[in-house]
Amino acid sequence: xxxxxxxxxxxxxxxxxxxxxxxxxxxxxxxxxxxxxxxxxxxxxxxxxxxxxxxxxxxxxxxxxxxxxxxxxxxxxxxxxxxxxxxxxxxxxxxxxxxxxxxxxxxxxxxxxxxxxxxxxxxxxxxxxxxxxxxxxxxxxxxxxxxxxxxxxxxxxxxxxxxxxxxxxxxxxxxxxxxxxxxxxxxxxxxxxxxxxxxxxxxxxxxxxxxxxxxxxxxxxxxxxxxxxxxxxxxxxxxxxxxxxxxxxxxxxxxxxxxxxxxxxxxxxxxxxxxxxxxxxxxxxxxxxxxxxxxxxxxxxxxxxxxxxxxxxxxxxxxxxxxxxxxxxxxxxxxxxxxxxxxxxxxxxxx
Amino acid sequence: xxxxxxxxxxxxxxxxxxxxxxxxxxxxxxxxxxxxxxxxxxxxxxxxxxxxxxxxxxxxxxxxxxxxxxxxxxxxxxxxxxxxxxxxxxxxxxxxxxxxxxxxxxxxxxxxxxxxxxxxxxxxxxxxxxxxxxxxxxxxxxxxxxxxxxxxxxxxxxxxxxxxxxxxxxxxxxxxxxxxxxxxxxxxxxxxxxxxxxxxxxxxxxxxxxxx
Numbered sequence: 001x002x003x004x005x006x007x008x009x010x011x012x013x014x015x016x017x018x019x020x021x022x023x024x025x026x027x028x029x030x031x032x033x034x035x036x037x038x039x040x041x042x043x044x045x046x047x048x049x050x051x052x053x054x055x056x057x058x059x060x061x062x063x064x065x066x067x068x069x070x071x072x073x074x075x076x077x078x079x080x081x082x083x084x085x086x087x088x089x090x091x092x093x094x095x096x097x098x099x100x101x102x103x104x105x106x107x108x109x110x111x112x113x114x115x116x117x118x119x120x121x122x123x124x125x126x127x128x129x130x131x132x133x134x135x136x137x138x139x140x141x142x143x144x145x146x147x148x149x150x151x152x153x154x155x156x157x158x159x160x161x162x163x164x165x166x167x168x169x170x171x172x173x174x175x176x177x178x179x180x181x182x183x184x185x186x187x188x189x190x191x192x193x194x195x196x197x198x199x200x201x202x203x204x205x206x207x208x209x210x211x212x213x214x215x216x217x218x219x220x221x222x223x224x225x226x227x228x229x230x231x232x233x234x235x236x237x238x239x240x241x242x243x244x245x246x247x248x249x250x251x252x253x254x255x256x257x258x259x260x261x262x263x264x265x266x267x268x269x270x271x272x273x274x275x276x277x278x279x280x281x282x283x284x285x286x287x288x289x290x291x292x293x294x295x296x297x298x299x300x301x302x303x304x305x306x307x308x309x310x311x312x313x314x315x316x317x318x319x320x321x322x323x324x325x326x327x328x329x330x331x332x333x334x335x336x337x338x339x340x341x342x343x344x345x346x347x348x349x350x351x
Numbered sequence: 352x353x354x355x356x357x358x359x360x361x362x363x364x365x366x367x368x369x370x371x372x373x374x375x376x377x378x379x380x381x382x383x384x385x386x387x388x389x390x391x392x393x394x395x396x397x398x399x400x401x402x403x404x405x406x407x408x409x410x411x412x413x414x415x416x417x418x419x420x421x422x423x424x425x426x427x428x429x430x431x432x433x434x435x436x437x438x439x440x441x442x443x444x445x446x447x448x449x450x451x452x453x454x455x456x457x458x459x460x461x462x463x464x465x466x467x468x469x470x471x472x473x474x475x476x477x478x479x480x481x482x483x484x485x486x487x488x489x490x491x492x493x494x495x496x497x498x499x500x501x502x503x504x505x506x507x508x509x510x511x512x513x514x515x516x517x518x519x520x521x522x523x524x525x526x527x528x529x530x531x532x533x534x535x536x537x538x539x540x541x542x543x544x545x546x547x548x549x550x551x552x553x554x555x556x557x558x559x560x561x562x563x
Contacts, residue, residue, distance in 0.1 A: 156452075161452075285526050323499075
């Protein structure tokens with residue numbers, strides 16, 4: 001394909017093949033930032049699929065990045081199970097009181113049908129609208145919470161940890177129900193137009209549970225779930241560490257690993273070489289206070305650490321650009337990728 | 352006590368409640384409860400906290416370890432026991448943030464270290480300022496997961512200062528881990544990267560206030 005200008009999708013597919021595209025693909029994971037673009041409150045913005053589609057397209061035009069991120073917010077999924085979504089200013093919504101008040105209720109719990117949930121239907125609407133507009137030029141990323149991580153919102157984090165350690169049968173039952181829901185939800189998004197699915201699985205990170213426990217739990221759940229999703233998947237640990245489980249993640253069938261800014265990106269890239277594409281790892285919290293010059297330096301550092309040879313998507317480390325990040329910083333990131341991310345990366349000195 | 356500390360850490364890391372209880376029960380034959388807490392339980396939790404800080408121990412292990420120790424300490428020193436440390440007067444909260452795990456871990460670890468404290472739960476900025484004044488709190492611990500909650504700490508600081516209250520704010524949570532400068536920008540007096548790290552911070556605050 002040489003160095004001719006590629007579409008975003010071609011660029012991403014080339015890097016996923018562990019080859020060098022025309023330039024480093026940039027994934028700006030905009031969620032609530034679209035509300036700012038449309039001048040709407042966060043609650044209003046997420047009330048209609050049309051808003052999100054319009055917001056994503058405006059952001060794409062402004063920043064020229066390489067993906068559309070059809071992700072609303074994490075509590076949306078538990079809203080489908082009957083939970084309340086609590087909106088706040090300047091940040092992503094929270095989920096309200098956990099829907100499972102008594103863990104014995106897991107025995108009779110049933111997953112909601114995707115088509116019966118208006119909150120999920122909005123996401124499918126925006127996926128369809130976005131697909132109509134961008135066709136196959138730009139990848140549309142759909143998102144699911146992993147069956148293994150969803151219970152943080154279903155039960156509350158503390159009770160979920162206790163469930164994992166102390167109630168193996170109920171844990172198993174919950175994983176079965178959640179897996180059915182997750183697979184249906186992922187496949188519905190793919191049918192509506194999403195190109196790939198980002199599988200958010202922070203609880204599987206060694207930051208949250210030890211690897212030995214992960215291999216008995218989250219690893220098995222991911223392997224089973226991803227095998228039933230009818231499209232490519234990326235696993236995101238949402239800022240959690242992942243270096244020590246790179247080989248395990250690759251065995252689950254995922255193609256991409258979201259990398260934490262807590263880890264050395266060059267080490268992560270080396271560990272993933274030939275197995276997984278690395279996505280990351282600009283620090284989204286620090287980004288709120290960066291100057292455009294700092295942004296450019298951080299982009300250069302990340303490209304130098306993980307760019308050579310392809311297999312790299314530049315993004316933030318969490319899977320969401322905070323509302324507080326100034327536009328000028330995001331524009332500087334975009335410019336810096338154009339300037340320093342052109343392959344071949346001759347400006348990087350050889351080791 | 353090194354051997355006992357190692358045994359306890361080993362049991363806590365795999366959430367083996369029974370094995371942890373056996374370690375502590377054997378010690379109660381010859382050692383006072385407060386001494387067991389200070390020389391075995393707190394050092395074990397600090398070791399686990401250090402492992403968390405270094406990325407070698409997972410959050411689930413910190414949480415389960417804290418819960419197991421909290422329960423054991425409740426047996427050794429029931430609430431209201433004379434050796435319970437009720438100074439400084441402390442409270443703990445999250446600020447309109449529905450992520451409660453960090454708060455729960457800090458609560459368990461401080462109680463496992465023999466401290467008493469009030470849990471304000473999930474509360475607003477105005478609510479916490481009022482409660483702190485009413486309860487004459489001297490140290491306010493704020494646990495945070497979401498960035499907007501971290502940014503609210505500045506409002507708490509302002510509210511307390513406006514009322515002329517001398518309250519130390521100690522914060523912890525993910526946003527501060529990812530941006531170590533953030534806590535000072537928000538007006539916090541101290542930031543802890545681990546829950547067990549709160550204990551020496553409290554002790555330091557007590558030393559300073561006693562020295563005044």
